[in-house]
Amino acid sequence: MAIEQPIVKLLNIRKDFGEKEVLRKIDLQIHQGDFIAIVGKSGCGKSTLLRILAGLEAPTSGRLLVNGEEWRGRNRLAKIMFQDGRLLPWKNVYDNVAIGLKEESQKQQIEQILQQVGLGDRLHSWPSELSGGQKQRVALARALIHEPKLLLLDEPLGALDALTRIEMHELIEKLWKEKQLTAILVTHDVEEAVALANRVVIIEEGRIALEVPVRLPYPRHRDHPLFMKLVNQILNKILGNKRMTVESNSNLPAVESQ
Amino acid sequence: MKWKTKILPWVIPIGLLLTWQVSASIGILSTRVLPNPLDIVSAATNLTKSGQLPADVWTSTKRAFVGFLIGGGLGFLLGLVNGISKISEKLLDSSIQMIRNIPHLALLPIVILWFGIGEEAKLFLVALGTFFPIYLNTYHGIRSVDPSLIEMAYVYELKGFSLFWHVIFPAALPSILVGVRFALGITWVTLIVAETIAADSGIGYMAMNAREFMQLDVVVLSILLYALLGKLSDMIAKIAEKRLIKWHPSHQNE
Ligand SMILES: Nc1ncnc2c1ncn2[C@@H]1O[C@H](COP(=O)(O)OP(=O)(O)OP(=O)(O)O)[C@@H](O)[C@H]1O
Numbered sequence: 001m002a003i004e005q006p007i008v009k010l011l012n013i014r015k016d017f018g019e020k021e022v023l024r025k026i027d028l029q030i031h032q033g034d035f036i037a038i039v040g041k042s043g044c045g046k047s048t049l050l051r052i053l054a055g056l057e058a059p060t061s062g063r064l065l066v067n068g069e070e071w072r073g074r075n076r077l078a079k080i081m082f083q084d085g086r087l088l089p090w091k092n093v094y095d096n097v098a099i100g101l102k103e104e105s106q107k108q109q110i111e112q113i114l115q116q117v118g119l120g121d122r123l124h125s126w127p128s129e130l131s132g133g134q135k136q137r138v139a140l141a142r143a144l145i146h147e148p149k150l151l152l153l154d155e156p157l158g159a160l161d162a163l164t165r166i167e168m169h170e171l172i173e174k175l176w177k178e179k180q181l182t183a184i185l186v187t188h189d190v191e192e193a194v195a196l197a198n199r200v201v202i203i204e205e206g207r208i209a210l211e212v213p214v215r216l217p218y219p220r221h222r223d224h225p226l227f228m229k230l231v232n233q234i235l236n237k238i239l240g241n242k243r244m245t246v247e248s249n250s251n252l253p254a255v256e257s258q
Numbered sequence: 259m260k261w262k263t264k265i266l267p268w269v270i271p272i273g274l275l276l277t278w279q280v281s282a283s284i285g286i287l288s289t290r291v292l293p294n295p296l297d298i299v300s301a302a303t304n305l306t307k308s309g310q311l312p313a314d315v316w317t318s319t320k321r322a323f324v325g326f327l328i329g330g331g332l333g334f335l336l337g338l339v340n341g342i343s344k345i346s347e348k349l350l351d352s353s354i355q356m357i358r359n360i361p362h363l364a365l366l367p368i369v370i371l372w373f374g375i376g377e378e379a380k381l382f383l384v385a386l387g388t389f390f391p392i393y394l395n396t397y398h399g400i401r402s403v404d405p406s407l408i409e410m411a412y413v414y415e416l417k418g419f420s421l422f423w424h425v426i427f428p429a430a431l432p433s434i435l436v437g438v439r440f441a442l443g444i445t446w447v448t449l450i451v452a453e454t455i456a457a458d459s460g461i462g463y464m465a466m467n468a469r470e471f472m473q474l475d476v477v478v479l480s481i482l483l484y485a486l487l488g489k490l491s492d493m494i495a496k497i498a499e500k501r502l503i504k505w506h507p508s509h510q511n512e
Pocket residue numbers: 017022040041042043044045046047048049083
């Protein structure tokens with residue numbers, strides 16, 4: 001994999017909003033088949049980084065290379081699932097997922113993917129009739145059905161309960177493997193990051209503070225000793241050393257609170 | 259329980275009607291002030307038999323419809339163009355906003371000078387009156403489409419007409435429909451004024467004619483007809499709204 005050229009490369013990316021420095025220096029290489037999880041505190045610039053990767057936001061300085069070439073404007077390899085879902089209120093669940101689908105063969109999969117996210121019986125509901133978690137799953141289905149080369153997920157499961165979350169993890173993992181996608185997942189949930197990603201990237205003060213490779217085999221079991229060790233290691237990094245005393249205690253809550 | 263809630267809103271109108279009829283027949287209410295309800299009904303039947311009433315109602319409805327279509331159509335198109343194109347907006351919007359400040363009914367004298375009392379005068383005024391609410395609401399509706407939805411559409415590769423049809427237009431529709439209902443109200447007010455002052459047919463003309471011959475029942479009938487037509491067009495607009503924006507939370511669980 002290392003010999004292959006990365007499909008997307010960020011070089012020395014910096015992003016300011018007015019006076020505010022959000023990203024200072026981000027270098028990241030994304031290879032075909034990668035599953036990268038981005039974690040960090042709220043407001044540290046995770047969504048901004050994803051938007052830069054999708055080509056929705058131009059970096060203040062630095063370079064974005066797609067397949068080795070400098071890129072401006074929308075990144076055509078990428079489909080992003082927005083943090084706030086962004087369903088069209090005037091389209092039912094089915095039609096929301098159908099947005100922008102051009103091929104008949106893809107349209108035939110709409111029902112199937114909605115079943116997979118557990119909404120097979122809600123095809124004709126309006127978004128305003130759905131719960132927050134259901135809306136998120138529609139948005140997730142909409143991003144997944146395009147089978148993009150680069151799948152960008154911005155906290156796709158934030159509003160879900162622990163159980164549905166694990167189901168969605170299985171679904172994402174399955175599709176990622178089957179369709180050989182490259183995925184980047186922003187999450188607040190460190191366990192989620194370790195469960196899915198082959199690399200966890202921690203952002204702190206506008207920089208990548210740590211990149212942790214996760215070499216556990218899929219599907220990953222949370223009771224694996226290495227799993228909890230990695231989760232703790234990452235949490236400690238994010239929280240500074242405040243949690244040192246908890247490190248030995250592996251009875252962490254199943255879902256990391258925000 | 260259910261029939262009670264259905265009947266309750268009708269109690270006061272029916273009570274009033276009865277009081278009116280009774281006080282007119284026992285002479286408390288002079289028929290010079292208000293004709294009694296039964297007289298109005300018989301005036302309506304007579305005029306319907308003679309064919310005058312259907313003809314006048316048809317004339318007025320046609321004027322309302324055609325004037326609304328011209329004014330509303332133009333307002334919609336310009337609102338659309340100015341909502342979408344910055345250049346056209348810069349060129350046209352401030353001029354339109356300036357003209358908007360002239361109350362269209364104040365133009366009545368000059369409109370009579372231009373067109374006489376023919377059809378054009380009425381159509382012109384109705385079109386002018388309906389243009390602005392529909393223009394403004396269309397323009398505003400398109401301008402206030404949630405940019406995050408446009409961005410989403412951009413990611414999912416909607417462009418040109420499909421972007422307009424799937425995202426911009428439905429987003430602006432509730433606002434446009436508010437303009438339509440507003441414009442319908444203006445349509446009838448404009449017609450009432452224009453037909454009463456300058457017309458040789460239509461409901462307003464019928465009323466003014468009857469006034470000269472002291473036919474109070476016909477005058478009141480005309481007023482009721484206007485009220486009825488106004489209510490009717492509002493109901494149609496409401497039904498259209500319910501169907502067109504049935505996704506809107508305010509139209510669910512009804
Ligand atoms: N369009 C914008 N204009 C100005 N400031 C912005 C804009 N977008 C983001 N910011 C600022 O950039 C910072 C990073 O925002 P971003 O949305 O990337 O954070 P995040 O890491 O995704 O946070 P969260 O985990 O809460 O979603 C925040 O301080 C935010 O206020």
